[in-house]
Amino acid sequence: MKTLLLVDDEARMLDLLNIYLSPVYHCIMVKSGREAVVHMKNSYADLILLDVMMPEMDGWSACAKIREFSKVPIIMLTARNxxxxxxxxxQLGADDYVTKPFDEGELLARIDALFRRMDDKDTKAVHFKGLKWDEESHELTYEGQQIQLTPKEFSLLGLLLKNPNKVFSRAHLLESIWENKAFTEDRTIDSHVRNIRDKLRQANFPIDLYLSTVWGVGYKWVPKE
Structure with missing residues (x-):
């Protein structure tokens, strides 16, 4: 079940949205734009329904802040049309716009349509237990939070992710990822794998369960249940 973050300063509107959407989606409710930004920095949602007119931080400001670190789909909700x-x-990065009062069926249809469009863009992405390796955007995220990898680290992890249970020798990895193999050594691979592990551990992804060392040979991705 996908997770929606519902953002509105009116408790009645939050309750109404929750009644409409909770049969289909897991809903998390917050009452301000600031709370929405904090939630997205520390947790996750598949889509945000974001009210525009809120005190302290309005929906436009919250949208702009979230876009600084996340590409999560955002639908703006407003009484203004x-x-x-x-x-x-x-212009601030919203994906759709719904005017209050809205029809329940139309809102659900817009959410579903947005998810379908996102899925169509996802054809070059690999998903694994909250981890998303996206070739098109050249981004790695875990539960929506971006993990910064170097280009070689990104390519190395992608090759392993796209070929689960296949053992790659260090020589094969050097040939696949480093164009000029003559100026690289086997220990280059080990150094990059170590960096990948460190960065994913820092993001709280349990990388050691899945990125396995095959002693004397190389590495493989083991998709354990």
Missing amino acids: EKSDVVKGF
Whole structure:
């Protein structure tokens, strides 16, 4: 079940959205734009329904802040339907715009349509237990939080992820990822694997369960249940 983050300063609206959406999605409710930003920095959601008119931090500001570190789909909710507001939302990174009062069926249809569009863009991505390796955007995320890898680390991890249970020798990895093998050594692979493990551990992904060393040969990705 996908997770929606519902953001509105009106308790009645949050309750209404939860009634509409909880039969289909797992819903998390927060009452301010600031809470939404904090949640997305520390946790995860597959999509955000974000009210525009809120005190302290409005929906536009929250959208802009979230876009600094996340590409999570965002649907803006507002009682205003002026064209300038719609344009502003899209310019700040929103994916869709729904005007209050809204029809329950239309809201569900818009959410479903947005998820379908995101899935179509995901054809070059590998998903594994909250980890997402995205070739098109050249990004690695875990539960929505970005993990910074060097280009070689990214390519090395992707090769392993896309070929589960296949053992890659160090020579094979050097040939596949380093174009000029003559100026690299086997220990280069070990150094990059060590960096990948360190970075994923820091992101709280249990990398040691899946990235396995095959002693005397190389490495493989083991997709344990």
